[in-house]
Amino acid sequence: MLAWTIYLSFFGALACLLTPRANPRATRAVALGTALAGLFCGLKGALEFNPTNGLEVVAFAHWIPVLGIDYSLAADGISVTLVLLTGLAAVVGVLFSWNVEHRANEFFALFFALIGGVYGVFLSLDLFLLFVFYEIAIVPKYFLIAIWGSTRRDYAAMKLALYSFIGSGMVLIGMLAAYAVSGLSSFDLQALAQYSFTVDFQRWAFPLVFVGFAILAGMWPFHTWAPTGHSAAPTAASMLLAGVVMKLGAYGCLRVAMTLFPEGLKLWQHELAALAVTGIVYGALVALVQKDFKFVIGYSSVSHMGFVLLGLVTLNEIGWSGAVLQMFSHGIIAGLLFGVVGRMVYDRAHTRELDKLEGMGLVRALPFAAVTFVIAGFASMGMPGFSGFVAELQVLIGAWQAFPKLAILAGVGIVIGVVYTLKTTAKVFFPDKEAAESHDYHAHELEPISIPERVGAALLILSTVLIGLHPRLLLDLIVPSFKSPLFEGLRKVAGL
Amino acid sequence: MNAPDYFQLLSALAPEVIVVSTALLVLAVDLLGLQNRPRSFRMSIVAGLTALGCATAIGWMLLKSTVGAWPGGMFVIDPLNQTVKAVILLLTLFTALLSTEAKFTRHVGEYFALILLATVGMMFLASTENLLMVFASLELVSLALYVLVAFNKQSRASAEGAMKYFLFGGMSAAFLLYGFSLLYGLTGTTHVPQMAQKLLALGADPLGTVALVMVVIGFGFKLAAVPFHLWAPDAYEGAPLPSAALIASGSKVASVFVFAKVMLLGFNQPGQGSNAVAAGGWTLLLSIIAASSMVLGNLAAIRQSSVRRLIAYSAIAHAGYLLIGFLAQGGEAFTSLLFYVTTYALTTIGAFGVLGVVEAQIGGDQLKDFAGFSRRAPLLAGCLMVFLLSLAGIPPLAGFFGKFYLFAAALNNEPRSLPFLWLVVLGIAMSCVSLYYYLQVLKQAFVVEADANARPLTVPFLSHVVVVLLAAAVILLGCMPGWLLDTLHQAVDKLGW
Numbered sequence: 001m002l003a004w005t006i007y008l009s010f011f012g013a014l015a016c017l018l019t020p021r022a023n024p025r026a027t028r029a030v031a032l033g034t035a036l037a038g039l040f041c042g043l044k045g046a047l048e049f050n051p052t053n054g055l056e057v058v059a060f061a062h063w064i065p066v067l068g069i070d071y072s073l074a075a076d077g078i079s080v081t082l083v084l085l086t087g088l089a090a091v092v093g094v095l096f097s098w099n100v101e102h103r104a105n106e107f108f109a110l111f112f113a114l115i116g117g118v119y120g121v122f123l124s125l126d127l128f129l130l131f132v133f134y135e136i137a138i139v140p141k142y143f144l145i146a147i148w149g150s151t152r153r154d155y156a157a158m159k160l161a162l163y164s165f166i167g168s169g170m171v172l173i174g175m176l177a178a179y180a181v182s183g184l185s186s187f188d189l190q191a192l193a194q195y196s197f198t199v200d201f202q203r204w205a206f207p208l209v210f211v212g213f214a215i216l217a218g219m220w221p222f223h224t225w226a227p228t229g230h231s232a233a234p235t236a237a238s239m240l241l242a243g244v245v246m247k248l249g250a251y252g253c254l255r256v257a258m259t260l261f262p263e264g265l266k267l268w269q270h271e272l273a274a275l276a277v278t279g280i281v282y283g284a285l286v287a288l289v290q291k292d293f294k295f296v297i298g299y300s301s302v303s304h305m306g307f308v309l310l311g312l313v314t315l316n317e318i319g320w321s322g323a324v325l326q327m328f329s330h331g332i333i334a335g336l337l338f339g340v341v342g343r344m345v346y347d348r349a350h351t352r353e354l355d356k357l358e359g360m361g362l363v364r365a366l367p368f369a370a371v372t373f374v375i376a377g378f379a380s381m382g383m384p385g386f387s388g389f390v391a392e393l394q395v396l397i398g399a400w401q402a403f404p405k406l407a408i409l410a411g412v413g414i415v416i417g418v419v420y421t422l423k424t425t426a427k428v429f430f431p432d433k434e435a436a437e438s439h440d441y442h443a444h445e446l447e448p449i450s451i452p453e454r455v456g457a458a459l460l461i462l463s464t465v466l467i468g469l470h471p472r473l474l475l476d477l478i479v480p481s482f483k484s485p486l487f488e489g490l491r492k493v494a495g496l
Numbered sequence: 497m498n499a500p501d502y503f504q505l506l507s508a509l510a511p512e513v514i515v516v517s518t519a520l521l522v523l524a525v526d527l528l529g530l531q532n533r534p535r536s537f538r539m540s541i542v543a544g545l546t547a548l549g550c551a552t553a554i555g556w557m558l559l560k561s562t563v564g565a566w567p568g569g570m571f572v573i574d575p576l577n578q579t580v581k582a583v584i585l586l587l588t589l590f591t592a593l594l595s596t597e598a599k600f601t602r603h604v605g606e607y608f609a610l611i612l613l614a615t616v617g618m619m620f621l622a623s624t625e626n627l628l629m630v631f632a633s634l635e636l637v638s639l640a641l642y643v644l645v646a647f648n649k650q651s652r653a654s655a656e657g658a659m660k661y662f663l664f665g666g667m668s669a670a671f672l673l674y675g676f677s678l679l680y681g682l683t684g685t686t687h688v689p690q691m692a693q694k695l696l697a698l699g700a701d702p703l704g705t706v707a708l709v710m711v712v713i714g715f716g717f718k719l720a721a722v723p724f725h726l727w728a729p730d731a732y733e734g735a736p737l738p739s740a741a742l743i744a745s746g747s748k749v750a751s752v753f754v755f756a757k758v759m760l761l762g763f764n765q766p767g768q769g770s771n772a773v774a775a776g777g778w779t780l781l782l783s784i785i786a787a788s789s790m791v792l793g794n795l796a797a798i799r800q801s802s803v804r805r806l807i808a809y810s811a812i813a814h815a816g817y818l819l820i821g822f823l824a825q826g827g828e829a830f831t832s833l834l835f836y837v838t839t840y841a842l843t844t845i846g847a848f849g850v851l852g853v854v855e856a857q858i859g860g861d862q863l864k865d866f867a868g869f870s871r872r873a874p875l876l877a878g879c880l881m882v883f884l885l886s887l888a889g890i891p892p893l894a895g896f897f898g899k900f901y902l903f904a905a906a907l908n909n910e911p912r913s914l915p916f917l918w919l920v921v922l923g924i925a926m927s928c929v930s931l932y933y934y935l936q937v938l939k940q941a942f943v944v945e946a947d948a949n950a951r952p953l954t955v956p957f958l959s960h961v962v963v964v965l966l967a968a969a970v971i972l973l974g975c976m977p978g979w980l981l982d983t984l985h986q987a988v989d990k991l992g993w
Contacts, residue, residue, distance in 0.1 A: 064897075066831075066981050067904060128900075132891040139890055142935060146943045154943075158935065165931050169924040172900075176920060180907035 002045035003073050005038045005083060006133075009090075009116030012037075017109035021140065022082035024104035031108040037092045038115065039087030043233045046080045051477050054484030055190070060121060068185040074125035075097045076484055077477035078254070078324050079478070082122045082247060084329045086461060089243040092116045092335055095456035096343045097236040100148065109139040111236060118244050122251060126173055127187040130256070131168070134248060139162045141229075141237065141245065148234040150346075151292075156225075156232030160241075163215055163225040171252065174205045178260060180248065192487050193259040197268075202361040208266020210257035210272065216249030218305040220279035227298030231352070235342030238294070242301045247327045254323070258312065259486050261342060262493035265313065272313045278405045280306035280413035287422040293352040296424050297337045300380065303413060304388075310410060311395035315494040317482055319398020322391055324478045329379075329387035329467065332402035333383075336460040337374040341359060342368040343427070345368045348388060354424065358431045370429040372457045377421040379464045382414055398415045451487030508564055508573060511553040511581065513617050517613035526605025532975060533934035536597075543596045545570035546608045550589040550615070554582050569625030569687040576830070576987035577623045578755050583838050584622065585744040586847060588615045591963045594849045595738035597856055600648040607647055611742060614640035618750035625761070626692025627676045627686040627687020630754055634672070634718070638665050639749060643743055645731050646738035657727075657734030664717060664727040668671035673713025677764075678707035695737045695763065708778055712785070715758070719815040720808075722789040727978045737855065741848035742802065744811055745841035746753035748810045752818060759822060760829055761993070782819050783919055789816030790926040797933045803851060803861045806933060807844065810887060813930060817899060817923055823916050824905035827988045832898075832905040834984050839886070839973055846966035847883040849959055850876050864880045866937060875951040875960065877941050879967035883935040886970045889927045899927065901977075 012034025019027040038305070049056065075083070089301040093111065102106050113136065120133030138161060145157035179187060182195045197205065216221040226246070230238045258265050262316070266274075283303030290296045311323025346352050349360055363370040379386035382393075392414065399407040467474055506513060515646045522545050530538045556576050588611060601607055617636030624630055636732060642665065646658030675985075681687055682693035682703055695704060713724060720728040732740050763778055793813030800806040821833040850860060858865045870877035887897035902924060906916045973980055 064978055064981065066978070066985050067901065093763060135891045143938075146939060154939070162928060162932060166925075166929045169928050172903075172924055173917075173921055176900075176903050176907050177914060177917065179904060180911040180914065183911055212581060379984070433609075443681060484941070 001041055001048060001081060002075050002080070003331055004041045004044075005087065005119040006073075006116055007121055008034060008037050009112045013109045013112035013116060016105055016112060019105045021103065021105055023223040027104045027108050029110070031094045031097075032091075033044070035087075035090040035115075037117070039084075039091050042080075042083045042087035042477060044308050046073070046084055047479070048221065048478070049075065049077070049080050049482045051077050054481065055125065055486060057125075061124075063129075067187075067189050069128045069470060070126050071129060072126040072188065073129075073180035075123055076486070077481035078251070078481070079122045080477055081328050081474050082251060083119060085247065085328050086115060086118050086122065086244050086290065088459065089331060089335055090457040091243055091465065092339065092459055093236040093239050093243075095452040095459075096239060096452065097234070098452040099343075099347060100236075103147065105492035107144070107234075110144050111240070114144070114240060114245075118240075118248060119290065120249050125189050127179075127188075127189055127256065129173065130189075130252075131175060134171075135168055135254065137248060138168065141233075141241065144237040144271075145229060145233045148230040150234070151232055152228065153232045154492050156228040160176070163222065166485065167212045167215035167222075167249070170208050171256070174212065174461045175256075177201075177205055188434060189255065189259065190486055192364055196489070197263075198260060199263050201263035202261040203267055206257055207260035207268050208262070210253050210265075210268070213249045213252030213257060214309060216226065217246050217253065217309060218249070218279070218302045220275055220282055220302065220306070223279060223302045223305075223379075223464060224285070226302055230298040230301065231294035232336065233291060236314070236386055237348070238338045239335040239341055239462045240297075242297075242338055242468050243331040246301065246305055247308075247331055250305065250312065250323070250327055251334055252324040253309070254312055254320070255486075258490055259437045262490040265315065265490070266493050269313050269315060273310060273403050274397070274426045276309035276313065277304045277336055277413070278306075278411045279303065280310065280410050281416065284420060288416060291354055293341050293357060294338070296354075296420060297341055298335070298435045300332050300337070300417065301330070303417060304334070304380070306413070307392050307395045307410070308358065310399050310406070311340070314395075314398040314402040316398050316401055317479070317496060318394050319325070319402065320482060321475060321478045322394025322396075322398055325387070325467075325474060326391035326395060328474060329391040329464065331466045332460050332467075333376055333386075333388055336457060336464070339381060339453070339457060339460070340369050340373045340376060344372070346448055351400045354427050357428045361431075363429045365446045366449060368454065368457075372461070373429060377425050381418045381421050385465065387471070388462045389468060390471040481493060498535065503920045505566070505571075508562060508571070510560070511557050511585075512616055514553040514556060515549055515585075515612055515616050515619065519545060519548070519609040519616070520840075522546060523609045523613065526608075530604075534600070535602065535604065539596050539598065542604050542608045543592045546592040546612060547589045549612065550585045550592070552587045554589075557582055567908075569683075569689065571620075572623055572625050574987070575990055576984070577753070579983055579987055580621045580749065580834065581624045583841070584615060584618045584746045584749055586747065587841055588742070590842075590845050590849075590962055590966065591738050591741050591745070594741065594845070594852055595736075596958055597852070597956050598736060598738060600650070600654075600736045603647075607644070609741050610640045610644050610647075612740070614644065615659055615746060618746050621750040621754045624754075625635075625688045625757065626759075627679065627688065627691070630758070631669075631673060631676060632753075633867070634751075635669065636752065641739070641743055641747060641985065643733040646735045647739060647769065649736075651734065653734035654736065655734070657731040661731040662729045664724070668717030671710045672736060675707045675710025675714060678703055678710065692762050695844045707755045709781065709824075711758060712778070713780060715751060715755040716785060718950075719755070720812050720817065721785050721815040721819060722792045722812060724804070725787075725789070725793070725812045725815075726797050728806040728812055729805045729874045730849060732811070733802060733804045737852045741845050743926060744807070744844045744848065748811075749837050749841050749978050751912065752833055756822065756830060772936065780913075781824055783916070786816045786819035786919060787922055789819065790811060790923055791816075794926045794929045794933075797930070800933070801863050803863060803866070803937060806937070807847060807851075810930065811844070813926065814887070816926075817902060820906050820919050820923055821902040822917065823909060823919070823968060824902075824908045827985075827993045828908065829993055830904040830988045831984045832901045835977070835981055836898035836902050838980065839898045839970065841887045842966055842973075843883050843895060843970050845961055846879060847887070848972065849963040850880045850883070850968065851960045853955055853959055853963075854951065857955075863937060863940050866940035867944040868950055869941035869944055871952075873949055873955055874957060876953075876963060881938055881940060882967040882970055884938055884976065888932075889933045892971070892974045894970045894977070897974055899923070901981075910984075958974065 117137030
């Protein structure tokens with residue numbers, strides 16, 4: 001069932017491309033159908049999934065026997081969680097792109113090519129296959145930003161493409177070296193994870209692969225593609241970028257770098273934790289001083305993804321499960337924030353400058369946007385009751401056990417997060433009264449929030465609240481995954 | 497020799513005979529029957545005949561696959577070189593079909609006859625293991641190609657490109673011949689496998705090293721590897737489009753194959769055998785040439801505004817990637833090299849096909865001429881995207897798998913110390929650079945809007961078909977590399993290389 005998420009998305013991409021250019025409504029219908037079908041497959045797969053089984057084979061066929069490459073898809077709780085996230089992001093992404101009229105068929109075709117690649121990465125058990133899907137996700141991003149983007153889109157699109165490609169190049173080197181050194185003639189992740197590479201090899205191979213993936217996860221100091229990319233991208237693309245694509249990177253770190261080279265992780269644990277915490281604090285501080293609404297969210301993404309990376313390198317189970325939960329949670333919340341900023345506000349007000357937005361009286365013009373943003377802001381700050389709280393708390397507990405000092409610094413990052421979120425909310429939606437009146441903008445000029453936007457926002461809010469109130473829904477899926485043979489080496493190194 | 501021998505030889509040479517006869521037929525038909533007809537008519541008839549000849553030769557090889565060897569390795573038929581010859585013929589076939597719209601010459605028959613003669617040269621090149629024969633067929637290819645590059649008599653660029661190509665080619669042929677004669681002097685034979693044994697017995701020898709360097713120079717020119725690449729940009733830019741396509745595809749396949757034979761069978765393998773000194777020498781030499789080709793080709797390509805020159809520099813870069821494959825172990829080296837060069841050639845011909853339409857309809861090959869291409873010819877633009885992304889090495893396209901296999905093969909040679917890791921790292925880094933300039937072209941085609949008065953292009957039906965076929969091949973060979981890979985692998989296994 002889960003494998004169909006991939007096929008349906010690619011098929012949907014083709015179908016969207018073939019819809020007539022002059023008829024965006026048809027394209028949208030196809031797109032929504034594809035996204036819903038993908039989500040449905042993901043949900044059904046999740047319900048059928050038995051979390052105690054560890055890795056469950058989804059599809060298997062020999063692909064390129066000469067090199068020992070198999071078409072091998074498998075799922076554990078982590079994959080299922082992220083597949084669900086992707087499904088949600090796809091549906092909401094389509095809903096928030098309802099106003100795309102310019103070359104709509106190409107837009108949705110690229111959109112679903114990206115989604116298909118993402119599903120594929122989350123489900124691959126063969127390293128080569130994973131890499132193929134990973135790269136498939138790169139090219140659509142370039143065109144989505146370059147064609148439908150806004151400010152400095154040329155620059156942002158190229159920067160994003162090159163950063164991603166460099167990251168994947170690093171992964172490719174590590175992967176080829178691991179293939180050659182192991183002599184197993186196989187790219188099967190489980191087989192490679194059970195092979196013990198020498199410590200000397202892991203010393204350089206681990207950081208190479210980990211950082212290669214972490215570039216896409218927005219790890220400081222390789223994060224700079226993220227804010228520019230996010231803010232130049234059209235709404236749906238930035239929702240996907242922050243919501244799902246950054247998770248590809250984090251997922252790769254966990255699934256490939258950490259399982260293959262656990263000793264390497266142990267060697268580099270502290271350095272990477274320091275980078276992660278730097279990202280948390282730095283991202284938050286930079287978000288504090290941004291003048292562009294989307295850049296605030298862009299840097300906050302860098303900050304929140306720092307928690308994912310921090311959780312991953314803690315080398316304890318609570319940190320790992322927190323990291324995976326944070327991937328899900330941030331995917332939802334970032335999607336929501338970008339939806340409000342890009343679609344609800346920017347598409348109507350045609351500016352993202354905080355100073356200009358301040359004078360528009362948006363709370364009266366777009367009350368729905370204001371409410372959504374406040375909720376999303378709370379979720380993003382880590383308020384109890386929302387998914388972000390559970391996730392970041394787990395990461396912090398895990399980090400506290402591994403590196404207490406850094407954990408405190410990460411806590412400081414959360415506090416700064418509260419500050420910039422509140423500051424931005426206040427400035428955009430609840431400005432001082434005089435400022436609002438002095439400006440000659442009229443509330444009724446802005447078109448009201450449309451139904452698709454409402455539905456999309458509601459879906460995301462529901463998910464974050466649901467997981468916030470009942471995190472076991474996902475944790476029961478995630479935690480048993482770490483018991484599978486794939487993570488054996490990692491557990492041994494962690495002393496679990 | 498008596499008569500039955502000749503008959504046997506002729507029947508073994510049937511594919512070559514078919515191609516030569518087609519060349520003569522083409523000349524005759526054009527000269528005797530078509531002189532007063534309009535040029536486009538002549539073009540279609542003659543190109544059709546050419547394609548038919550190639551197809552017949554391929555069909556013959558498929559239906560009557562034989563094996564055999566003639567004394568001294570002068571002419572050898574085995575499954576591997578049959579495959580390579582089929583690929584070469586296929587590439588010529590596509591080139592011929594793509595050139596039906598060309599308007600640069602009145603000498604239609606001569607043009608296609610030369611293409612066919614070059615093809616015959618490539619076929620002989622693929623099926624010989626004798627240095628003498630290698631040289632003779634290499635000259636057959638080169639002389640035909642010099643003329644083909646110069647064929648556009650109205651264009652100064654064409655003449656300039658041909659002159660450069662000729663001068664560099666002549667020099668490198670001299671080097672090659674000198675190297676070969678030194679080898680003959682050292683070993684007393686021109687048969688490559690025998691030569692290898694003698695060289696092995698000889699051990700490290702200064703004269704052998706000189707010969708080696710000469711040979712590398714000679715072939716380096718054919719591959720357009722740095723520092724023997726200077727002719728490539730001008731020849732690619734000035735030559736009539738089909739000639740450029742042929743240089744970039746068929747000629748490349750044949751030269752890589754024969755170069756690999758001479759190097760990997762003739763000189764010893766790294767990590768194998770006892771003359772580690774000579775072996776170490778040529779690995780280092782090839783590594784350096786590979787590294788400088790990748791770096792220079794990719795960096796220079798960034799600055800190009802003409803797409804033809806861009807493809808030329810990218811060809812230089814790809815020659816660099818190719819040379820990494822020489823560092824793999826025997827059989828794997830052949831398989832990975834041939835897979836890579838075949839997919840590369842198919843991709844490049846496709847790109848030239850698109851380029852041909854753009855040049856004919858918009859009148860230039862500058863980056864800006866591609867503006868709004870996706871609106872004016874959506875299908876072709878899609879194919880162009882496939883070709884360029886494949887060249888950049890994006891999965892699931894053939895170019896990615898080719899590169900991947902090359903790198904994996906090179907690393908698999910001595911996996912403990914990974915001596916070629918630095919080259920692989922450099923290759924991957926340079927692929928990132930290459931994505932930048934390929935995206936520049938695609939940006940023009942897909943992102944930049946065309947002028948307000950730009951109309952949809954009228955793409956000739958045949959070009960459409962050929963380009964789409966090639967794009968489909970590039971996608972299929974990327975998704976299902978096994979189709980070609982298994983054939984090559986089995987053929988190489990049978991030879992025991």
